[in-house]
Amino acid sequence: MPLPLYYYLSITAVNILMSWALYLPYRVAHLHFITIANMAISGYAAGYLVMSLHVPFGWALATGFILGGLIGYVVSRFIGDAPTFAVVIVGFTFIFITRTVIQNLPAVGGTMGMFGLPNIGGNPESHRVIILAILYAMVVVVGWLIHRFDHSRLGRAASAVFVDPDLAASLGINRKKLGMLVQTASCTIAGGSGVLYGFIYKSFHLDFFTFALVGIFMTVIFVGGYATLWGTVVIAPILYGVPLLLPSEIQEWRVVIYGALLILVLVLKPEGFITPRFVRSIETFLSGKRRKRNISLKEVT
Amino acid sequence: MKRLIGVLVLVLFAAALGFGQAKAVVNEWQVPFLNCLTGPIAAIGEFLEWGAEYAAKEINASGGIAGKPVKVVPIDTALDPQKGSVEMARIVKDSLVAMGPVPEPVIMAAMPIAVEAGMMSMTATTSLEYAQKFFPWTVSFLPPTEQRLATIVTAWAKEFPDIKQAVQFVVPYGPWPGMAAAHVKALQELNIQVLGQVDVPDDAVTFGPLVVKALEEKPDGIILVTHGEQAAKIIKELKNRGWKKMNHILVFSSADDAQLYSTGGADLNGVQVYNYINLDISNPRWDAFKAAFAKDHNGMAPFSLAPNYYDALYMIKEAIEKTGVTGDPSKLAEERKKIADYCANVQNFHGLLFNWDMKDGIPTNKPNYIFEIQDGKKKLVKEVR
């Protein structure tokens, strides 16, 4: 596989996963920025396990997931049903704390960062295949789980909480438990994504996990559509890939273009490009076509 | 129809990302330069780019490299590791050699790709501590930190024997804490008491609390290991609180940038700064460089790192010509190695400002200078080797 395509696909997968990690809590109107801190914590932890303690990558990755989930669970016990603002502040707090702790930890490279993560599978080619395989397996599994969530009672409950939390509570929806579920899930996804992110680059640096990532993932969700998981799948590759194709004179203004796109979408299409209605119409169209094909097959036989 | 669109999109992306056929032999040396042309340090990126383009113009005016013209291909990484990695992945396919990336987060993300591909990418503005992680596929333009800084700080402190106690302001960024530790070691060897380190948050807006903390220790000397803008603000704050001995303040080299001067203005008068570039050296090439830089930058003197990628391109030129590299794509791996090996151990390289040697990718005899700032300009106080 061409090297640029590998990096494009692998980073796109991380962007999709992390955007979903923000999408899930946003189903209950929580902007859960702690996921960025989760990426860093799990990533550095896994890097340390592999480099210093020679733990196999699989175990390090599992640790990343578990650590992310644990942090998400513990924090969600306090903010599972907190107002949106509290969740935002928690996210900022964790990002600041994480950066400060990592800066002061020589064991994980401190301010210099962590270099020379080994190839998984022993050589660069196997490394790339394994990373891509894991990433896209994650995309499929997480996507399927989110899809199931969205189409379940829990998903409908989340939609109710998003629209009117008080009404949702009066209907018997346990906001705290629901909040805890989505927050824990989102942090778990973020933990695993953070590990893989570092192993794509084979290094970790604090500036891989900055507030700028918040901007990227928020743009993906809001431009793609925050009410359905498909928006992320469509927009993440485009937002990452299209600027790479632009001439340098236009690339220079990339951030301005992102900002303008974000504003335009919010003003003209607040739900994003891919709305639930659009998804339903696609589903209907596909099932309609399938039904017609079945009917005509039946007629023939 | 959907499938067709999907295939078209994939083909478009793959083609754009370099899935196409290998290029035929070209009549021009193309040197990609992964640089930070947008984002928070875009101004510095522009200065580095300017230096490289100026070198290319000069080289082409005198016949090119082995008779063929050279072209610097600017690639903006926007300080984004995601972008930097894809761009490096694109260029390692066909490029003989590259320059950059700039700065450290992008180096971390992109250099492993160059290392894996066996292609030299000259990170001419980063410290040895970062560069050596990627040897032999880059070289360092900076000597070992501890050795170099010890010499400089010792020379500075000896100028002012009344400095008995010192405080350092340090931003926890990249190799800077290591540089601060080297300063401390040098001071301690002179029996100067290092009273403490004032940690400067990266996003500090005001510096009163930090300056008061430092002044409470009653230091005689102060060393600043911070960003240029922060250094200027700290110096202003020190002055506001009665600090008089401006030459007892030493600013480290990485803060010696346009942001220091544009923020500090006349408040910097008397402050000492160390660097390994001396703008007042006179030689025809450097004089022409300075004049051209001033013309293109409203009379501004060259930024201290501007010569680095000028020198990097000339080093590449020398490597190509001396090793007989042809640019033949079928010999790409072999010729990449030749360039890397040559640069790692080049002897008496004629840099823009001085000549130096490399040993295993590390410069061995680069001078360092201590300057005093007066009216936005640096006056040489001492050359230190």
Added chain:
Amino acid sequence: MQGFVAQVINGLSLGSIYVLLVTGFNLLLLVAMIIHFSYPQVVVFSMYITWIVLQLTGNNLVLGIAAGIASSIALNLLSAPLFQKVMMKRGEVDINSTMVLSMGIGMIITDVLSHTFNKGLPIAFPDQLAGNTPLLRVGLISVLTGQIWSLAVGIVAVSAVFLILYKTRPGRAFRAIAEDPNGARLVGIPLLRTGLASYALSGILGGIIAVLLAMVLGSASPGLGEQVAHKVLAVSIIAGLGNLAGGLVVGLILGILEAIVQGYISGTWSDAIAFVIMLVVILVKPRGLFGSKV
């Protein structure tokens, strides 16, 4: 003791910056029901306009300040229709949409400043504007004119905004439109004119804040807005969204807290510790210490 007093004064100076920005932030919240996360970036943009006019006019302070205020009003009025469009729900603050919209605006402003003005380098204000003249200097204690101005104007601004919004007819009209435009129309409040006036008021305050920040800081850089945006949002939330007096108190306390942490613990931990304390507060009192006004 001297050091401690000096740190408290430093803290008040830093806190006054937060107070000014939070006041402008709260004003927009109260008159337009929008969370303008990137309000600090708008203020920084006005600082740059002030600087440019000063450069072009040979440091003519009157023109520079007028330009700063005018640019702030213009930016507010230009962004007004965008915010109004995304406000889906009336009667409550749609934090998510307006916050994201303002992040988009902030991204554009920061990038434009990085690209165009002064080649992206920081700008330094002339001595005539930078409030560097010491009013008091005793040992480590130093009080500069800029610090006094920003603190005094911060307190005056909070009081003035409170009076305008809660004690005057136009202020009541502003709040009425923000809370219930249909109801406001029914009672005869001209929506367009009053709405524009409310944004203009916020613009005037933004311009004044830009000038005061120029006095306190003496310089600005493209990233300055981003550096303080998180804290401004946090102060507003901790105090209680839209609570002007609360914003004043919490802003000053945060400034003092940061100064104490930087002075006695560690500079690099100041953000983390400050946010942890704010986090604890918000977990105990989710609607803020002084109660939300929206």
